[in-house]
Amino acid sequence: MCGITGWVDFTRDLTVERKLLAAMTDTLRPRGPDAAGLWLAPHVGLGHRRLAVVDIEGGVQPMLVRRRGPDTATVLTYSGELYNFRELRTQLITLGHRFSTSSDTEVVLTAYLEWGAGFVDRLRGIYAFAIWDAAREELLLVRDRLGVKPLYYYAYEGGVLFASEPKAILANPLFTPRMSVDKLPILFNPRLTMPWETPFTDLRQLQPGHLARVGRSGTHETPYWRLVSREHHDDYGTTVGTVREILDDVVVHQLVADVPLCTLLSGGLDSSAITALAALRSYGDLQSYSVDFAGADDDFTATALRPERDMPFALAAARHIGVGHTPITLEPSALAEVTPTTLAARDLPSLGQFDASMYLLFEQIRARSTVALSGEGADEVFGGYPWFFDRSTVWGDTFPWLGSAPRLTDCLAPDVLASVRPHDDERDRYRTMMARVPRLAGESGLAARMREVLYLSLQGPLLYLLDRKDRMSMALGLEVRVPFCDHVLLEYVWNVPWPMKVADGREKSLLRAAVSDLLPPEVLWRAKSAYPATFSSDHAKAVRADLATVLNDSASPLRELLDMRKIREAADGQVKTMTMANNLQFVLPVVEVDRWLRTYDVSITS
Known part of the structure; x- marks a missing residue:
């Protein structure tokens, strides 16, 4: 890179x-x-x-x-x-x-x-x-x-x-x-x-x-390239075998490097599959890394997208696969210290603790390796997110990862809300992306809707994750490769019918079947768990303090754009969404956007 x-x-x-x-x-x-x-x-x-x-x-x-x-x-x-x-x-x-x-x-x-x-x-x-x-x-x-x-x-x-x-x-x-x-x-x-x-x-x-x-x-x-929808004619056994064959070929090609190479191993199905395939083909001692937070034994809080901690599963996967594994434990207090660095890496508002912890993880990995293989893309390609299996979000007339959750734009000042019309804006964006879905002639019902949901997930959510991974890694001169984002793999799996993708009744059934011989049962059947978050009370206090500073600052560039009362209510309440770790994650963009506008001296026009 x-x-x-x-x-x-x-x-x-x-x-x-x-x-x-x-x-x-x-x-x-x-x-x-x-x-x-x-x-x-x-x-x-x-x-x-x-x-x-x-x-x-x-x-x-x-x-x-x-x-x-x-x-x-x-x-x-x-x-x-x-x-x-x-x-x-x-x-x-x-x-x-x-x-x-x-x-x-x-x-x-x-x-x-x-x-x-x-x-x-x-x-x-x-x-x-x-x-x-x-x-x-x-x-x-x-x-x-x-x-x-x-x-x-x-x-x-x-x-x-x-x-x-x-x-x-x-x-x-x-x-x-x-x-x-x-x-x-x-x-x-x-x-x-x-x-x-x-x-x-x-x-x-x-x-x-x-x-x-x-x-x-x-x-x-x-x-010069677009996804194309075609009839899928392979039976289930052939499909599973083809996915395994393509994955093996992808990983072999992505192991090529003249510098030290490692894997990111969370103990989930995706990263464990990549690590296992890499270990089969690696000619040296393959190393893997995972991230956790000090104090997580006491303060971890299960959520819909993070039902359990990664560490036990990462260690189990590493033992089974036979790779050297290094758990990297971060102090929650260090996250705020590195935020200016992650902002500079992104040139856009930081994602708070998620940018900061990824940067600190990569900082330690970069001292040992120059290239890492990661599992991004499997959820979008094979169907791994909770919203794929929630009827109300699947059939909702908006982006499925948003569903009926509250929007931070509802906290805009009344005149700005009337001008921006965020709900109309969201609807226009949804319609724009829906018009780009590569449809299959004659497909209808759930099969057609899941093609739409998968396509939408390949846009906003995947680009969001890839952008974060690129910025935080390249800020340290670490190259992260993402085998599940190989276009040959995507072109094949895209046209596999939805029932075949969930053949065992679970998320990512097709991927699980393709790598079932490589992983221990507790990892193979583990439910989807997103990138780790810290639930440290000290970190929460720091975020609240930063938010209070912005809300009480008459010089904030957001001062005239937000309804400060609604922001305070959101910070103090319990915002329930499928994707948020807690309500502080919901209001965090106020802090990060304020910091970005000031740091980059961005002028706002109507």
Whole structure:
């Protein structure tokens, strides 16, 4: 993994902007602590920060090829891992290409030279990259199919700024941090964010599975991949065997690294399956890690999404699989201390304890490993969340993970509530995503509705989790790979009928059947349990104190936007939702949005 940034402007000479481009690139140093590179031409500048994972000595970026002379450079700045780069390299060699490195970066660049922009259909991995083609005077921006790797851009008349994270774009004075009050719903609930959207005015995310062409006529974004619904003809036994075969192939490809590699092992079905498959194929002593909180023996509180603690199951899974396991125990008091760091990593409001604990976990893992395999995506692909099995949420006319739970936007000041109309906004977002569902002709009833619910879950919830995992890991130069987000696996499982996905009457039946020989019974049959939360009273007091500070501060940028009485009532009450650890998690965005607006000096427009 790495950090990339760049600037195209057809109205000015960017060769005199080396200092500014270097400043943009330097903001991404944590993503790429091993090396830096710049390349400039009259109308384009590309920057790169490298985290060396494959071919430590080679793969220097930006990488350049000149085909027909000094004015025909093709230049790549690339972040990610191409898991099928060896197969593509072999194909390209048979077509007459020669390679000077063993890096996947050179494979990406050479594949573009051979096949043009259509080469993206051949890629299997997680990536975000930019290719400048001087002969065409065109910049090509590309993001992986599921959006594992981030890519942002700001298009303006005459050019574009792009980067792995907003901070690099914010470092250029052409971009001013502003937001419309209409963005409050996605600030208070990031899972409502559309795949192209950010709270910053005019700052877009390149959508997963999309590419954008930047030329003199402007910036044009188009899809190169979409899920397609087809009839599934395999019987149950064949389906289980195929899932196992694909998973094994995915993990084998994702074990490729020239640096220490580990797994994240919570003791749930997903992470245990990945760890077990990795252990079967690992040529060294595989290490695994889990997270817990000091004092959890006394203060843990069971919730719908966190019915039990991870630690006993993580230890049981590690013993059964035969991997070295390190439980990492965090002090709840340390969470608040690291929040400014997690805000800087995200450039958006922090998720509080969940960002902080993940950052502290990764900080300790990074001292031992550079690459980790994780279980994100299995719940969305195989159907693992509680809302998949609650009739009222499944059939509700909104996002199923929201259901009938209260919304923090209900606490907006009356005039703002009338202006933003958050319930209409939510309904519009829901309708927009429903229109994108790839439907199967003739499908109806529960089968059709579960296809909708699964698709919706692959959008907001999954992108939300992938974004958090990327930001907190790459802030420390740790690369996290997510085998369940492999598009070949998704394309197959997507079309497996819902009854087959829940054949044993439980969540993720298909996945459980595919790995049943690898795991102990207590792990194999364990109910879904989300990423751990702390229920420490000291942490709760700290959150309440931060909230009181915001509510009592007349200079808060949220002061005129919120109904402070309703916020206090929510903080003191007992908000019941399927996804929240407690009512403090419900009101926490008030604290984090306030901090973000102040730190980034974001001006709010009506």
